[in-house]
Amino acid sequence: MNVVPNTEGERTVRRLQPLRVLLSGRDRRFLRVTSFLLAQRGYDIQESSPRKTLESVERHRADVVLLETNDSRTMAARKIAALQALSVAPSVLLVYDDEHEPWPGLLAIKKWTPIDILVEQIEAAARARPAPLTESERAYL
Numbered sequence: 163m164n165v166v167p168n169t170e171g172e173r174t175v176r177r178l179q180p181l182r183v184l185l186s187g188r189d190r191r192f193l194r195v196t197s198f199l200l201a202q203r204g205y206d207i208q209e210s211s212p213r214k215t216l217e218s219v220e221r222h223r224a225d226v227v228l229l230e231t232n233d234s235r236t237m238a239a240r241k242i243a244a245l246q247a248l249s250v251a252p253s254v255l256l257v258y259d260d261e262h263e264p265w266p267g268l269l270a271i272k273k274w275t276p277i278d279i280l281v282e283q284i285e286a287a288a289r290a291r292p293a294p295l296t297e298s299e300r301a302y303l
Contacts, residue, residue, distance in 0.1 A: 179206075180204050180205055180206040181205050181206065181225050181226065181284070181285075181288055182205075182206045182208070182222060182223060182224045182225045182226075183200060183205045183206065183207050183208075183224065183225065183226050183227075183228060183284060184207075184208050184209075184210055184215070184218055184219055184222060184224035184226070184227045184228070184252070185197055185200075185207065185208070185209045185210070185228045185230070186209075186210045186211070186212055186215040186218070186227060186228065186229050186230065187212065187228075187229065187230025187231065187257065188211070188212060188230070188232065189230055189273075192230055192257075192273060192274070193209050193230070194209075196228070196280070197209055199277045199280075200277075200280075200281075200284075203277075203281055205284070208222045208224065212231070212241070215227065215229070215241065215245070216244060216245065216248065219245060219248060219250060219252055220248060220249075220250060223250050224250070224252045225252055225253065225288050225291060226252055226253045226254075226255060226284050226287045226288050226291070227245055227252045227253070227254045227255065228255050228257055228284070229241065229242065229245075229254055229255070229256050229257060230257040230273065231256065231257070231258070232259065238256065242254050242256070242268070251291070252291065253269065253287035253288060253290055253291040254268075254269065254287075255269045255270070255271060255283055255284065255287045256268050256269065256270040256271070257270075257271055257272075257273050258270055258271075258272060258273060259272075259273050269283070269286070269287050269290065271283045
């Protein structure tokens, strides 16, 4: 990151590389619209089907995964745990439908949230990204 003073004396943080965001889900319309809007904001966006999420995260080295799911809580929790166990360990932001309640303890956001709020949540998730596992920690997995 690069810290640059602006004209009012405040400091602004700029990334040297765009944040890599992987959008994973079944709702193609949501993925396309969100992908377009985030790309307009300067993010490096990739899309993936739910089945290929793990492969895509490793291949694209995503910083944040937006996981749009209608699966049961158990299936979504397993997917999140698998993502967090990867050596590249992205932050996971769960995208849920209006009729479902947010899950305590997870970074989650309602589907079709205004883009400004989604961007804030992605930035917060990126800051909360877990440190990569060390070799000795991976040996225990």
